Amino acid sequence: MERNVALIALFAALIAALGLIPKVTLGFGVPITAQSLGVMLCGTVLGARRGTLAVLLFLLLVAIGLPLLAGGRGGLGVFTSPTVGFLVGFPLAAFVTGLITERWRAAPLTLVAGIAAAVGGIVVLYGVGIAGLALVLGKSLPEAALLVAVFIPGDMLKAAVAGMLTSALARARPAAVLSRS
Amino acid sequence: MISLTSPVETRAHHWPAGAKLAALCVATMVLFAAQSLIFHLAVFAALLALYAAPGAVFLRAGLRRLRVLWPFLAIIFLWHLITQTPEQGAVIALRLLTAVGLANLVTMTTRLSDMIAVIRWLATPLRRLGLSTAALELSIALVIRFTPALAAKGGQLAQSWRARSRRRPGWRIILPFALLALDDADHVAEALKARGGI
Numbered sequence: 206m207e208r209n210v211a212l213i214a215l216f217a218a219l220i221a222a223l224g225l226i227p228k229v230t231l232g233f234g235v236p237i238t239a240q241s242l243g244v245m246l247c248g249t250v251l252g253a254r255r256g257t258l259a260v261l262l263f264l265l266l267v268a269i270g271l272p273l274l275a276g277g278r279g280g281l282g283v284f285t286s287p288t289v290g291f292l293v294g295f296p297l298a299a300f301v302t303g304l305i306t307e308r309w310r311a312a313p314l315t316l317v318a319g320i321a322a323a324v325g326g327i328v329v330l331y332g333v334g335i336a337g338l339a340l341v342l343g344k345s346l347p348e349a350a351l352l353v354a355v356f357i358p359g360d361m362l363k364a365a366v367a368g369m370l371t372s373a374l375a376r377a378r379p380a381a382v383l384s385r386s
Numbered sequence: 387m388i389s390l391t392s393p394v395e396t397r398a399h400h401w402p403a404g405a406k407l408a409a410l411c412v413a414t415m416v417l418f419a420a421q422s423l424i425f426h427l428a429v430f431a432a433l434l435a436l437y438a439a440p441g442a443v444f445l446r447a448g449l450r451r452l453r454v455l456w457p458f459l460a461i462i463f464l465w466h467l468i469t470q471t472p473e474q475g476a477v478i479a480l481r482l483l484t485a486v487g488l489a490n491l492v493t494m495t496t497r498l499s500d501m502i503a504v505i506r507w508l509a510t511p512l513r514r515l516g517l518s519t520a521a522l523e524l525s526i527a528l529v530i531r532f533t534p535a536l537a538a539k540g541g542q543l544a545q546s547w548r549a550r551s552r553r554r555p556g557w558r559i560i561l562p563f564a565l566l567a568l569d570d571a572d573h574v575a576e577a578l579k580a581r582g583g584i
Contacts, residue, residue, distance in 0.1 A: 206521070206584055211575040214525040215567055218532030225537050239560075246564070266529055269501035270390045270493045273533065278454060280390045280493030281407075285414055285485035287458045342462060343478045352461065366557050373561050374568070381568045 209255060212383070216247045216259035217266070221273040237359035238275035241330065244295050245322035245367040248302025250374060252384035256299040264292060290337015294330040301325035306371070306384040314375055314385065319368025326367070327360050389498045392447060396440040398495035403504045406492045417485050423473055426480040433487050444494075451490050455482060502526065521584050528574065539566050 220243030247256035263273065272279040283292060302325030309317050331353065339349035375382040398406070420426065437448040459479050466475025502523070509519040540563050547555035578584065 207578040208572070208575040210521050210525050210584060211528065211571040211578065212568075214528035215532055215536075215571040215574075217525070217529045218536050219564070219567060221529070221533045222536035222540055226540070242560075262525055262529060265505070266526065269505070270496065270498055271530070272390055276454070280451075281410065281489035282451065282486040282493065283489075285489050286455065287482065341482065342458065343474070344465070366560070370561055370564060374564060377561075377565055378568050381571075 212251060212381070213255055213259045213262060216243070216251055216256070217263040219243050219246065220260065220263045221266075221271075224273060224275040237356065237363070239363070240275045241295075241298075241326055241360060242363040242367060244299050244330070245302055245326040245364060246370065248299040248304075248325050249306045249318040249322055249367055249371040249384060250382050251299075251303065252307050253300050253303030255383060256303040257296045260296040260299045264295065267292075285341075287338050287341040288334070289341065291330060291334035293337060294333030297333060298325040298330040301329045303384055310385075313372070315368045315372040317368075318371035319365055322364035322367035323361065326364055327357060330360075331357070390493050391497050392440075392444055392494040394440055394444040394447070396444065396495050398491075399497065401495075403496045403500040404507065406496060407504060410488060410492050413488055414485055417481050417488075420481075421477060423477050423480075426477050426484065430480050430484050430487075433484050433491070436491060437487070448487070448490060448494065451494075452483060452487055455486060458482065518584070524578075524584060532570075535570070536563075536567055539563065 220240060223239040223243040226239045244260055247259045250256070251259055267273050267279045267283060268281060270280045274283060283289070302321045305321035305324060306314075306318055309321070331350075335346060335349045335353060338344070338352060339346050342349065371382065375385060380386065417426075417429070437445045459482070462475050462479045462482075466472055466478075505526075506519070506523065509522060512519055540559075543559045543563055543566075544555045547559055
């Protein structure tokens, strides 16, 4: 119990700390933050249930007014802004990522975690995110998708990093990778 | 950890946090249901008046927080200029500004401790069912403590990377960073257990 609470709180803090890393600008001028890498790692390392709890805890702290989102944003305003879909998508992304990592044991962990992070952190997250964008801005889904498509290459990079990190963590601290224990 | 609550003391700081949150929910639902441009203009003007009431410092801080919306406003503006539906565009833009502005207003006038009290109150049914919410309250405190500690650790790792290499510290320092963090979590778990557990 104590260990679960500590790990869930730690990963919530990890998402916040990754948001503090300065933005990296990709070759063609698109800024990416490491924050969604934290969400992917919640799923691949903690598994579906605990990973989702960690992301929900992070969102709760954002909602009560802590500036934990990338760029020092936070408070209730982010839940009515156009990017709300991505915030709602965070816990779902962590859940799907965790579920795939837990269930698919036949392939090497690097590959499984990488693909799980891509499915959860890109397919699911962008699905919900684009729906939210369309709703708040009053646009159709394909129009909203165009607005965020430039960020997908950066997230594919992050999914690959999440895969490698997870298998490295599984070698260094096997007991901490709860998705596989 | 600095919270987003405004240091400028307003009358709204003393209003019950639960009531402010409930009012915000209702207001946001009304905003998204309303389609009239006049209505949205009036609500936006009222919002500006609310921001201006506590003084210039509060107004400036509030407007600064709305600045993150400009890329979206620019897109809406261009889009509705091209499709020649300016009225619809104005409604969407005003609704966006007002909804985010109102929510920020609640955040700016509510202390972190009051927000945590609301969460505690919302969790009351769980306690009635016999579930312990101590873990939830403890984990909120843990995240608030962990975040600056992790950020400091990350900073130290980046510095030691720079002392040894001319290249930028990239994703390579994330693994040692994650390992440090995981070991920290283990120590915290042991300390919690040693103090009687949750």
